[in-house]
Amino acid sequence: MEHVRLPDGQxxxxxxxxxxxxxxxxxxxxxxxxxxxxxxxxxxxRRSSWQMVAGHLExxxxxxxxxxxxxxxxxxxxxxxxxxxxxxxxxxxxHVSVAHFFLALSAEALPRDAAERPEEAGxxxxxxxxxxLQTALFDGRISLLNDAAxxxxxxxxxxxxxxxxxxxxxxxxxxxx
Numbered sequence: 530m531e532h533v534r535l536p537d538g539q540x541x542x543x544x545x546x547x548x549x550x551x552x553x554x555x556x557x558x559x560x561x562x563x564x565x566x567x568x569x570x571x572x573x574x575r576r577s578s579w580q581m582v583a584g585h586l587e588x589x590x591x592x593x594x595x596x597x598x599x600x601x602x603x604x605x606x607x608x609x610x611x612x613x614x615x616x617x618x619x620x621x622x623x624h625v626s627v628a629h630f631f632l633a634l635s636a637e638a639l640p641r642d643a644a645e646r647p648e649e650a651g652x653x654x655x656x657x658x659x660x661x662l663q664t665a666l667f668d669g670r671i672s673l674l675n676d677a678a679x680x681x682x683x684x685x686x687x688x689x690x691x692x693x694x695x696x697x698x699x700x701x702x703x704x705x706x
Contacts, residue, residue: 546623550589551591551628552629554629557601578676581679610634614682632682
């Protein structure tokens with residue numbers, strides 16, 4: 530419980546704060562433009578659904594960038610093209626935790642002996658097209674808010690990169706004339 534002083538000076542005694550671990554969620558994209566998903570059960574959702582690469586930081590002070598790179602290695606992939614899509618407080622009233630969202634592009638499989646995989650990590654991971662994921666957002670195959678939110682952030686980032694690439698090509702062609 531916390532004592533909270535609001536911007537207008539009002540004090541609220543014994544405000545409940547929920548303290549859970551911060552986490553990272555990664556949309557992993559390969560050169561073919563596919564996204565890595567796992568079909569797995571999550572008890573909070575009470576069912577199986579498609580999930581992105583995700584994990585909890587042990588301590589709030591842990592570096593989410595370093596943690597995300599290590600997390601990707603645990604499923605057997607690496608990427609040299611990362612974009613941080615933002616960190617967001619999960620609950621505006623009780624805080625809960627901070628969700629850190631990432632996009633990892635041009636993911637490549639690690640050599641089998643270099644992957645830092647727990648025994649179960651390789652199970653149920655597969656590559657899915659962007660079109661299938663866009664449909665999955667609305668047909669129930671994605672049931673976790675953190676996965677849905679990060680996919681939407683990633684779709685926006687991919688679209689922005691696509692537009693920027695088109696603008697860069699246009700400017701380059703104008704320079705050549």
